[in-house]
Amino acid sequence: MSQLKELYRNAIDLNRYSNGVARRLVRAYNDVVLDVVDQLRGIDELASPVKAARLRAILAQLDESLNTWSAASIAEMTEELQGLAVLQTEFAAGQLEKALPVGTAATVRTVEISPALAEAIVTSQPTVAGVVNLSDSFERIARNPVNFQLTVGQQISLPNGEVLREAFQNMSARQSEIFSLSVRNGLLEGQSIENIVRRAKGRLNREQRGSIDTIIAAGGQATSIPNNQIRAIVRTSVNQVSVAADRIVAAENPDVTEKYRYTATLDTKTSAICRALDGKVFVHGKGPYPPQHFNCRSRYVNIPTGLEKEFENIRDDYGEWLNEQDDSVKKDVLGPGRLAFWDGLVKKYGASDAIRKFVGKDGSELNLDQLKRRYPNGKAS
Numbered sequence: 001m002s003q004l005k006e007l008y009r010n011a012i013d014l015n016r017y018s019n020g021v022a023r024r025l026v027r028a029y030n031d032v033v034l035d036v037v038d039q040l041r042g043i044d045e046l047a048s049p050v051k052a053a054r055l056r057a058i059l060a061q062l063d064e065s066l067n068t069w070s071a072a073s074i075a076e077m078t079e080e081l082q083g084l085a086v087l088q089t090e091f092a093a094g095q096l097e098k099a100l101p102v103g104t105a106a107t108v109r110t111v112e113i114s115p116a117l118a119e120a121i122v123t124s125q126p127t128v129a130g131v132v133n134l135s136d137s138f139e140r141i142a143r144n145p146v147n148f149q150l151t152v153g154q155q156i157s158l159p160n161g162e163v164l165r166e167a168f169q170n171m172s173a174r175q176s177e178i179f180s181l182s183v184r185n186g187l188l189e190g191q192s193i194e195n196i197v198r199r200a201k202g203r204l205n206r207e208q209r210g211s212i213d214t215i216i217a218a219g220g221q222a223t224s225i226p227n228n229q230i231r232a233i234v235r236t237s238v239n240q241v242s243v244a245a246d247r248i249v250a251a252e253n254p255d256v257t258e259k260y261r262y263t264a265t266l267d268t269k270t271s272a273i274c275r276a277l278d279g280k281v282f283v284h285g286k287g288p289y290p291p292q293h294f295n296c297r298s299r300y301v302n303i304p305t306g307l308e309k310e311f312e313n314i315r316d317d318y319g320e321w322l323n324e325q326d327d328s329v330k331k332d333v334l335g336p337g338r339l340a341f342w343d344g345l346v347k348k349y350g351a352s353d354a355i356r357k358f359v360g361k362d363g364s365e366l367n368l369d370q371l372k373r374r375y376p377n378g379k380a381s
Contacts, residue, residue, distance in 0.1 A: 005321045007299055010091060011265055012329060014238055015297060021080055022234040023212040025073050026227045030204055030215070032065045033179070033222050037197040040183065044193040055187075059180045066172035073168045077234070081241045086113045088245035096249060096257060096302045106256050106304075111248050167233050171226055179222050232294045239291045242299065250284050250302050257302040259283050261311045262290070264298040265333075274298045281311060319346075319355035 039058045043051050089111050097108045179200065186196040202220025210218075216227045250257050264270055264278035273292050281303065282288070290298035303311045322333060323346055331339050345354035 006095065007263060007301060008265070008321045010242075011297055011299055012332060014242060015235070016332065017084075018235045018238040019212050019231070021077070021238070022231040023215065025076070025230050025234065026212060026215055027208050028072065029066075029069055029226060029230065030208060030219070030223050031206075032062070032069055033201060034204065034206060035065065036062045036179070037201050040193055040197050055183070059176075059183070062179060063173075063176040066176050067169075070168040070172040073230075074165050077164055077168075077237065081237060084238065084241050085245055088242045089113050089248055092246045092249040092302065096253065096304065099302075099304050099307065100256070101304065101306065104304075108249075108256055109252050111252050113248075164233065164237060167229075171229060175222070175226050182221065236291050236294045236296060239296055239299070243290050246300060246302060247284075247289070253302075254284075256304060257284070258305050259303045259308055259311075260287070260300045261303055262288070262298065262300050271296070281308060319351040319353065322355060323351035 036058060039061075040055075043054045043058070046054060093108050093110050100106060100108070182200065183196055186199075187193075198220070200220050200222035202223065203218040204215070204220065204223060205218075208215050208218075212227075212231060216224055216231070219227055246260075250260065259281050262277045262280050262282065264274035270278075271293060274290075274296065277288060277292070277298070280287070290296050290300065292298065301311070322330060323342075327339070330342060334342060341357075342354065345357050348354075349357065
């Protein structure tokens with residue numbers, strides 16, 4: 001179905017977009033850490049009283065710089081997500097329009113995203129969304145998806161504007177404290193400044209070249225964890241705004257769409273809960289919406305009234321869609337290591353089933369060693 005294929009393409013594009021935004025914020029954060037590292041190296045030869053005073057000044061500057069970074073990150077994310085809300089609302093309306101039966105008299109009412117509405121999407125009080133609890137084992141649900149039941153689960157606050165603000169502010173305060181304690185404790189233990197800063201920055205340098213994954217992998221104690229947190233916040237926020245756009249379009253067109261189909265990106269990073277929800281059809285307002293967790297990439301499709309059965313019975317063709325893409329897209333989805341197995345699995349199982357070979361029955365990701373044992377030389381054993 002063309003709507004699903006376009007949704008897959010949109011999901012990949014949004015993932016690339018969120019990685020680009022996250023990379024900018026990560027680089028800015030790391031620049032603050034690298035500035036402090038350079039200043040700390042300059043105090044190693046100072047006399048003790050002067051050294052202590054200079055250390056206090058440097059750590060105070062770190063706190064101020066991280067607060068500045070936090071404020072700039074909040075402003076940038078708000079602007080980015082406001083623009084994204086407009087684009088994704090247009091996309092959602094277009095998708096619903098394309099799905100309407102030929103000859104239908106119904107029309108999709110477009111939604112004008114004003115600056116105030118766009119701001120509300122990303123800066124209002126935290127959205128509360130129902131998170132699905134798997135009351136039984138994932139194995140049983142996977143074997144008998146027709147009887148899948150939603151339980152009244154806990155509630156989570158998703159990172160829209162208010163949560164973004166708190167997340168970045170809390171991160172800057174927390175990392176300033178952690179860095180300061182690490183430096184002070186290291187000096188008390190007799191460690192050299194060089195050892196302390198090397199552990200803090202890892203292999204990071206000023207250029208910070210490469211993908212966001214490369215930058216995070218090069219980091220040390222002062223950067224790797226916050227870098228991962230920044231990426232998770234950005235990715236989840238982008239997905240939340242995309243889903244908010246879908247829901248706004250559905251709310252404006254209750255006569256055109258009453259139900260939606262939960263659609264997960266089925267690849268090596270898919271969570272067990274999203275695999276369980278994938279393909280399920282729910283009534284608007286009575287089922288779970290993405291994101292179900294941080295880094296969630298799942299989406300949903302608004303179903304035109306009267307086409308519910310068609311959407312319920314459709315076979316997921318994410319693998320087929322992926323197989324039609326060029327190697328750069330496949331590499332984004334699978335990673336370079338798993339890409340080497342792709343052609344052999346498609347030849348043996350077909351594209352629709354090949355994508356499932358990268359994930360265990362419980363929804364967990366298979367690592368490269370497990371794949372090599374299962375598929376020596378790219379062939380199923």
